[in-house]
Amino acid sequence: MAPAAIRDIVSDPSLLPVLNTAAETRDLCHNLLSLLDPSPTPDQISESPQTVQKHLFALLAQLRGQNRDAIFRVRDTKQGTAEARQEIDRLHLQLQNLYYEQRHLTGEIAACESYDHKYRSLPLIPEEEFLELHPEHRESNEHELMVARISHEHAEREKLEQARQELLKRKQALITENNKRKEDLASLDQDLEKFIDVSGNLYTLSAFNRGIDNQPPPGLLLAPLADSPPHFHYLNEKHEDRGSSQSDMTSKTSASTLPPPEKPSAVYTRSKVVAAFWAVILFLGFPIWWKTTSIYRAELPTQDMLDWAGGKSCRPVFPLEIRFDTPSLPAAEAQQLLRVTQHTLDDLNEFSAHHLRLKLADEEAQQITKKADTALTVRLQAQDGLSSPRSELQADTTTLDVFYAPSQLPPPSSSNSPLSSFIAGELQRLFAEEKATIAHVLSNNAVGSSANAPASPNSQAQQTPPQLAESITKRLRRSMKYAETYHLAFSLFTPGSAPSSWDIEAAVQEYISPLVQALSPISNFTVDTQVQLYATFSPTAPAPEHDEAQAVWTLNEDNLSAFINAAEWPLSPSIGSGPTINFILYVPAPSQSPLVVKESRATSWIIPQWGGVFILNPPLPTTTDFPSNPPHLESEALRPAFLTFSHQLLSLLGTPSTPTSLPFRLQTLIRIRAATLLLSASSTMGSLARLTESLPSIPIPATVASSVSTTLLHLSSACENLRNGRFQSALASARVAETEAERSFFEKSMVGQMYFPDEHRVAVYLPLLGPIGVPLILGLLKEVKRVVAGWKARRAQGAASS
Numbered sequence: 001m002a003p004a005a006i007r008d009i010v011s012d013p014s015l016l017p018v019l020n021t022a023a024e025t026r027d028l029c030h031n032l033l034s035l036l037d038p039s040p041t042p043d044q045i046s047e048s049p050q051t052v053q054k055h056l057f058a059l060l061a062q063l064r065g066q067n068r069d070a071i072f073r074v075r076d077t078k079q080g081t082a083e084a085r086q087e088i089d090r091l092h093l094q095l096q097n098l099y100y101e102q103r104h105l106t107g108e109i110a111a112c113e114s115y116d117h118k119y120r121s122l123p124l125i126p127e128e129e130f131l132e133l134h135p136e137h138r139e140s141n142e143h144e145l146m147v148a149r150i151s152h153e154h155a156e157r158e159k160l161e162q163a164r165q166e167l168l169k170r171k172q173a174l175i176t177e178n179n180k181r182k183e184d185l186a187s188l189d190q191d192l193e194k195f196i197d198v199s200g201n202l203y204t205l206s207a208f209n210r211g212i213d214n215q216p217p218p219g220l221l222l223a224p225l226a227d228s229p230p231h232f233h234y235l236n237e238k239h240e241d242r243g244s245s246q247s248d249m250t251s252k253t254s255a256s257t258l259p260p261p262e263k264p265s266a267v268y269t270r271s272k273v274v275a276a277f278w279a280v281i282l283f284l285g286f287p288i289w290w291k292t293t294s295i296y297r298a299e300l301p302t303q304d305m306l307d308w309a310g311g312k313s314c315r316p317v318f319p320l321e322i323r324f325d326t327p328s329l330p331a332a333e334a335q336q337l338l339r340v341t342q343h344t345l346d347d348l349n350e351f352s353a354h355h356l357r358l359k360l361a362d363e364e365a366q367q368i369t370k371k372a373d374t375a376l377t378v379r380l381q382a383q384d385g386l387s388s389p390r391s392e393l394q395a396d397t398t399t400l401d402v403f404y405a406p407s408q409l410p411p412p413s414s415s416n417s418p419l420s421s422f423i424a425g426e427l428q429r430l431f432a433e434e435k436a437t438i439a440h441v442l443s444n445n446a447v448g449s450s451a452n453a454p455a456s457p458n459s460q461a462q463q464t465p466p467q468l469a470e471s472i473t474k475r476l477r478r479s480m481k482y483a484e485t486y487h488l489a490f491s492l493f494t495p496g497s498a499p500s501s502w503d504i505e506a507a508v509q510e511y512i513s514p515l516v517q518a519l520s521p522i523s524n525f526t527v528d529t530q531v532q533l534y535a536t537f538s539p540t541a542p543a544p545e546h547d548e549a550q551a552v553w554t555l556n557e558d559n560l561s562a563f564i565n566a567a568e569w570p571l572s573p574s575i576g577s578g579p580t581i582n583f584i585l586y587v588p589a590p591s592q593s594p595l596v597v598k599e600s601r602a603t604s605w606i607i608p609q610w611g612g613v614f615i616l617n618p619p620l621p622t623t624t625d626f627p628s629n630p631p632h633l634e635s636e637a638l639r640p641a642f643l644t645f646s647h648q649l650l651s652l653l654g655t656p657s658t659p660t661s662l663p664f665r666l667q668t669l670i671r672i673r674a675a676t677l678l679l680s681a682s683s684t685m686g687s688l689a690r691l692t693e694s695l696p697s698i699p700i701p702a703t704v705a706s707s708v709s710t711t712l713l714h715l716s717s718a719c720e721n722l723r724n725g726r727f728q729s730a731l732a733s734a735r736v737a738e739t740e741a742e743r744s745f746f747e748k749s750m751v752g753q754m755y756f757p758d759e760h761r762v763a764v765y766l767p768l769l770g771p772i773g774v775p776l777i778l779g780l781l782k783e784v785k786r787v788v789a790g791w792k793a794r795r796a797q798g799a800a801s802s
Contacts, residue, residue, distance in 0.1 A: 014073060018066045025059040028052060124149050267786070274779045281776070295697060298705035302689045304712060309686020314719035316675055318354045318438060320375040321725050322427065323361040328382050333409055334360055337380075340410050340417060344424040353442065354435045356427055357725075373725050374398070375667060376430070378423065382406050389422040393430070398664045400426065433656045434668045437472050438675055445679040471657070478608040479654030482673055484735060485524040485578035488512070488649070489611075493535035493569060494587040494629065499618075502585075502633035504529045510635065511642035515649065518666055521728055522653075522673060530570065535586075538565040544592055553588070554598035560605055563613065581652055582611030583645045585638075590627045593617050604644045612648035614641040671727050677734035678718050681711055684741035691745075699749055707744035711737045 010019060035049045124130075130149050131138055137148050307313040326334040342358045349355055361377065377399045389404040402423060410417030480486070492502055508527055516525045537543070541562040544553040555563065564571070564584070571582055588595040594617035596603055603615040618637060620627040630637075651657075655669050685708070692700060714737035721730035 015070065018063070018070060021059060021063045021066055025056065025063055028056045028059060032056060119146065119150060122150065122153065124153050270779075271783055274776070274783050277776055278780060295699045296702075297692075297698075297700040298702050300689065300692060300700060300705055300708055301712065302693065305685040305689035305708065308682040308712065308715060309689070311682075314678070314682070314715065316353060316442065316678060316719070317723055318671055318675070318727075319723070319725045320354070320356050320431070320671075321373055322356050322358045323374050323377045324358060325361045325377055325379040329380065329409075332412075336410055336412055337417075337420060340420040341423050344416065344420050345427060348424060348428055351435055351439055354431070354438055356431065373727070375725075376400055376427070376664070378402055378427075380404065389419055391422075391426050393659055393661050393664070395661055396663065398661060398667060400430070402426070430659055430664070433468065433472070433658050434671065436468055437476075437656065437668075437672055440469070440472050440476070441672065441675055441679065445683065475651070475654060475657070478606060478651060480579060480581065480609055480652050482677060482738075483523065483578045484739065485526065486653075487578055487580040488516075488525055488527045489571070489580050489582045490527070490529045490585070490645070491569075491571070491582065492529075492531045492585050492587070492633075494533060495536050495589045496629065497533055498629040498631045499587060499633050500531065500533060500631055502531070502638060503635040504638075506635040507638040507642045511639070511646055512649075515646050518662065519653070522666070522670060522731065532570060535569055536565065538562060538567065541565070544588075544595055545598070547598075553592045553595045555595065557597055557599045560597070560613075561607075564607070580611075581649065582607075583648065584611065584613045585641050586613065586615050587618065587629055587633075588615065590620055590629060593620060593629075604641075604648070606648050606651060609652070611652070612645060614644050616641055667727070670731050674718065674722065674727055674731040674734050677731070677738045678715065678722070681715055681734065681737040681741040684738075684745050685711060685715075688741075688745050701747060701749055704744045704747050704750065707740040711740040711744065714740070 010016070032049060032052045035052060127145070127149070130152060134148065134152070137145055140148065304313065324334065324338055326337070329337070338358050338360060345356050345358070356375075375398070377397075379399055379401050381401060381403050382405070383403045384405065386403060386405040386408075389402060389408060391403070392401045393399075394401065404419050404422075408417065408419040410420055490504060490508070492499070492504075508529075512527065516527075519525065542556065542559045544555055546552075547554050595615050597605065603617070604613060606612050616633075616637070618630055618633070620629070650665075653669065654672065655665050656672075659665070688708070692698060714733040718730045718733035718737060721727070721733060
């Protein structure tokens with residue numbers, strides 16, 4: 001296409017420079033080709049190819065820029081066109097909506113105009129008649145006239161209704177009067193009947209007095225009756241019928257006779273019937289009833305169960321193995337220090353059920369003995385310049401580092417030394433809470449108290465400092481009951497729409513998973529999470545109060561129990577077979593932030609045997625007039641909450657609060673749980689034994705006997721492991737024993753039979769067997785009497801004949 005034709009087609013001023021540049025570039029290309037052609041002579045060449053090439057490159061760069069600008073302008077034009085099209089579509093949609101509203105309103109108006117109201121069908125008086133009665137409405141419009149006509153009709157109908165009610169009252173009064181007169185007529189008939197009876201008696205008496213000869217003829221008596229009304233004839237006939245029926249009954253009674261004597265064949269048949277019934281009952285019915293209603297009672301080792309409940313089969317002891325690591329001491333000095341320290345510990349210990357046994361950590365013993373059996377490792381490290389020994393417990397292991405001066409070692413002939421006294425005191429301090437807790441558990445359990453009577457756990461509990469005893473009691477009441485599996489439920493609640501998400505997986509992986517892994521020897525754990533928006537407080541819960549001085553919102557400590565809105569918050573009490581521990585992260589609304597506890601200014605608390613609560617007050621932006629919570633909570637923002645949740649989890653599981661080493665506290669928790677489960681399973685065995693003895697009719701399935709056998713076996717294993725210091729194995733055996741003991745005690749068939757006393761059996765059998773048994777027993781007695789009477793008659797006859 002020629003350039004002129006292109007210019008005729010393209011008329012946009014912004015594209016004309018592009019066409020000019022393209023034409024100039026094309027000319028330069030032709031010029032460059034002509035310069036590169038070898039046919040022309042050098043005289044025809046006006047400029048060098050390099051110069052033309054540079055000019056060509058400049059034009060190409062300019063052409064690219066103009067092309068780019070053209071593309072951008074086209075893009076802007078398309079965007080403007082699209083926006084204009086959207087605006088047109090929007091206006092068209094609005095127009096369609098207006099058309100729709102117009103049609104809708106037109107239809108509604110037509111429906112209203114054609115609506116057949118009920119007042120149009122009312123039977124009103126004609127309009128002319130109404131205007132004659134009320135000429136004041138002649139000038140009224142149609143609406144006012146219709147209202148007046150309806151009001152007039154209403155007033156007239158009320159008058160007619162009043163008249164109708166009065167007529168109904170008169171009708172009811174007339175009906176009552178008619179009924180009364182009917183009753184009077186009925187009583188008159190009775191009076192006439194009595195009069196006729198009395199008249200007949202008087203006439204008979206007078207006739208008797210006058211004599212038979214003086215009696216009037218029958219016609220004189222019947223003549224008045226013939227002239228009397230029909231009613232009197234009916235009464236006479238009635239009396240005659242009554243007299244005749246009485247005479248017939250008297251004749252029948254006199255004619256009655258006694259029943260004929262019973263035939264011998266009938267007596268024989270009756271005897272066989274009674275004998276057949278009793279034979280079926282004795283030889284068929286009773287065995288079937290006995291078989292179908294007999295209760296299976298498996299043999300239980302009742303005495304062994306009572307011995308376990310009474311503490312006679314096992315005396316719980318806790319020999320804790322303390323290993324001494326003395327790399328810098330000779331064997332003789334290490335043995336001397338170990339012996340002196342053990343002697344000091346024995347003198348300080350007043351609770352023999354819990355005692356420490358010191359051993360040297362030689363290589364052979366480390367290979368034979370498992371690490372879990374070692375309660376603590378004491379590592380002695382010599383250090384010059386120390387005036388007195390010092391100790392340091394490792395936070396992540398069960399190792400106690402003791403630093404001492406070489407001069408503080410006990411001499412071979414000494415029975416005491418400052419170093420041994422210091423080590424014994426440190427060991428007593430570390431295990432003080434564990435010893436007090438075990439003494440508390442044993443003293444509050446009948447099994448432990450009777451089993452450790454010589455050890456006197458009660459006296460040990462009495463010697464515990466009051467502050468420590470109160471702390472232990474509070475911790476045990478707050479902790480959850482032991483379970484093989486716990487379900488951890490982490491919930492995010494907020495009264496608004498934000499935050500709607502959180503980095504829960506990263507937070508659980510960083511803060512909760514290591515703790516769950518450390519607790520795995522004790523129990524299993526599952527984790528569930530949820531987010532609940534618009535979670536408001538309970539309507540009955542007191543609202544937070546604003547503290548003007550501190551510029552915070554506060555919750556009263558007495559009202560924390562009503563903080564959980566159990567009716568609306570989706571908190572499941574249990575998931576699966578194990579209990580659920582709930583951890584609630586509450587983010588208050590910006591209008592009530594920050595939110596703290598009034599008395600302690602704390603933002604977290606524990607709900608005993610349920611879970612924990614943490615109030616997170618995220619920082620709010622100050623640049624806006626209406627601040628809002630962040631839509632997402634990062635892992636770093638969740639750090640304070642989940643650190644608190646980890647401490648609350650340890651408290652709810654009953655972990656001791658001292659010392660600072662977490663592995664040491666978990667080892668203590670293993671020993672406490674083993675003792676608790678051992679005592680609980682033993683007590684359950686005693687309760688089951690006493691239950692089976694007190695209820696002889698309760699069934700004992702074979703599964704119960706198997707569970708009891710398994711329980712006793714694992715109880716023995718747990719007790720043996722406790723004596724040998726293998727506490728993890730003892731916990732595993734005690735856990736199985738507790739599970740089997742609970743299963744045997746709460747057996748479904750046994751629990752159902754416990755609430756079925758003998759009175760209920762009588763109430764079931766008596767209505768069923770009473771109507772059948774009474775005739776059979778009476779028939780049997782009658783047959784026995786007949787047989788005895790016949791035997792006596794035959795005996796008397798034989799005596800008379802002889």
